[in-house]
Amino acid sequence: MSLTQHLSTSISFSSSSFLSSSGFTFRNRDVSLPSENFGICRCVATPQEEKTTYKTKVSRNANMAKLQAGYLFPEIARKRNAHLQKYPDSKVISLGIGDTTEPIPEVITSAMAKRSQALSTLEGYSGYGAEQGEKPLRAAIASTFYGDLGIEEDDIFVSDGAKCDISRLQVLFGSEVTIAVQDPSYPAYVDSSVIIGQTGFYEKDAEKYGKIEYMRCNPENGFFPDLPKVSRADIILFCSPNNPTGSAATREQLTRLVQFAKEKGSIIVYDSAYAMYITDDKPRSIFEIPGAKEVALETASFSKYAGFTGVRLGWTVIPKELLFSDGFPVAKDFNRIVCTCFNGASNVVQAGGLACLSPEGRSAMQKVVGFYKENADIIMDTFNSLGFNVYGGRNAPYVWVHFPGLSSWDVFSEILEKTHVVTTPGSGFGPGGEGFIRVSAFGHRDNVLEACRRFKQLYK
């Protein structure tokens, strides 16, 4: 195509049209999919108009076929959109997917704007960055979050977010390892495990995949696994503060977890994405536990601290002491993955990350986190006042509400139908989530208050 052809067909986009609602997705997740059949596994394409549909001879990846449905949050978005179509005038409030809603503090966005502008200058232009991340940012992450824990700048790998890091870690570990997850847990752990080929088939009755060790976390065990009953797995995925239960593990519990991993020779993949939400003195990093460096790596994110859910920035820490059974350092293999399967987080975004970790940036992040925590308080109070057993909320932006004996999808549907509030059904996080609803605490204050008003109406 010649340049003139391009010019005659190109569309004029001013920045205002880019920002307008029609051009961009809202807080609401606009999942544009080719057809309505998405997420439902249809194995055979239907022939149309006597035309034979050509098929390649490439076998579909059997691991993909094991997945039961679409990823959880696009499914929630689908239900939300269907509801909006049914009730176009309803004011739907989203307390479903944990999507941040408050503007990013200016100190952070101006750093990103500045870096963007600099890219159009000779002195300021930069091309490929180090795949592990820009040095100043790595250093700032190490000193801010791991200052006195003996974690160094080169133990930090900057990424475009925890979800991507989880998959890169799965690529690193390969299909021959076994995993243990909390039950319930963030769906990306199990789903990425299925995709890479670590699991067996889905067992409908148990609602579990074969070969995964599910560590039940419920009110009875204080949302901490009963470790003596847990079978050994190579990799233990542990999230604290927890998504979805909102529970934060105590120092004592994490000490036992590290001990358990040491005894079994396992590796803990510790997800600390919500560490800044901790109110009390629970550990914010697994590396606060002595001995953790030999058994754990940690993944974290700017998403819920700085509202970077769309901006995309996170990191993974792999201590030098963490070794495979043959003595090979895990960090070395992860570095190879990062150099081959990734090309670094966006430089503009990393500039934002650095600003986040300046004194002004940190204080600004604390304020936003504090705002969401107030939301969580309001939601917790509401459900408590209605007589529900409520968990989480204190150390995390999620409130975990118990509806004993009920199907969580039914409760989800009823809440959506009757109050136009989107939540997340607990069973989406695993069989251990059945009977629970996750209410996320992100949202404008008035929306959260309005949602709570509606909950009170429904459940009074």
Added chain:
Amino acid sequence: MIPQARLEIQKERVVCHTRVQRNVNLEKLQNGYLFPEISMHELQHIRKYPDAKLINLGIGDTTEPIPDIVAVSMAEYAHALSTVEGYRGYGAEQGNKALRKAIAETLYKDVQVKDSEVFVSDGSQCDITRLQLLLGSNVTMAVQDPSFPAYIDTSVIIGQAGDFEEKSGKFGNIEYMNCGPQNNFFPDLAKTRRTDIIFFCSPNNPTGQAATRQQLEELVKFAKENGSIIIFDSAYAVYVTDDSPRSIFEIPGAKEVAIEVSSFSKFAGFTGVRLGWTVVPEELCFSNGFPVINDFNRIVCTCFNGASNISQAGGLACLSSEGFMAVCSVVNYYKENAKILLETLASLGLKVYGGENAPYVWVHFPGSKSWDVFDYILEKTHIITVPGSGFGPGGEEFLRMSTFGHRETILEASKRLKNLFS
């Protein structure tokens, strides 16, 4: 038996090993990834000659500033994130609707790619890995030889490649399609074994060769006959000067056999900003009829969370009429660099290829080992290049020079090469 983590006494220090086996696929990789290896040579050279004015024609890294209109759009978008009206959280994992539409309508106008078939990403290297995740370890693949190292390396990592054979310098399960001057840098398909997946890059990195329409028709026919899927890397499409196809979808029937991966990196100087896309046609099906796009969408929703919204704002500005003109003029700058290097090397009597449809020149040093030539040139002229063998055994005897760089740098490089080889 009580399971215990293995303890080993090393240098009077007790070192604890976990009992997690290292992924055997990673063990199969022969060295570090090619470009960090080149960087290491660079560092060593700088230490040896701290005053040398090093010229980097190695890794294909863009050097010229991003056009104002694009940078401003990203800056404005970033500022808007501080406002209530302008704040955005999670975007669709497949990418911003307007950007997907702009890619489809601006870059695939005549070949009817739908916006729903476009998946925006943070770049080709990441997309290639996600495609490997999608396809899994049980498929076989073919690559051009030489080729961009990520194809083979990701294939090894995911478990498709078999073992490395020292003698041939090849992985046992991969089909290497030799591309050299003797076959006009297009594989002899009659001699190519069937594989499930065929990686094909045009314009080519590292050879700089763009396949003709006829060659691509042959390739699509080959894929159709074999029931294979072509993964077509069109990252350098905008560098095409002649009428070579810029997209595999210009070839009739390609939508049933091909996926296309592309990038804003070399197009808009976004090597650090991170933005690219993959096109998966709705017509493309696995052997059981299941649409590939459904599975790719699942991968994108599960293993990824979308490209940065700021980068996407920049991408959209690149595709506006003004933005497109501006980024194309930067591309033309690099193409002029290529012309200068091509002319220099040709005038020295060296066998040079590429450079006309790509930002790479591919120089033949018959009888020489490419790392030796790399070292020789680095030592004598302080110019970093890339040894052809880094791209596969078919690259031996060749050297790749990238044509990114400030004009003065390119001119200086030409001067030094003239001094060395005349």
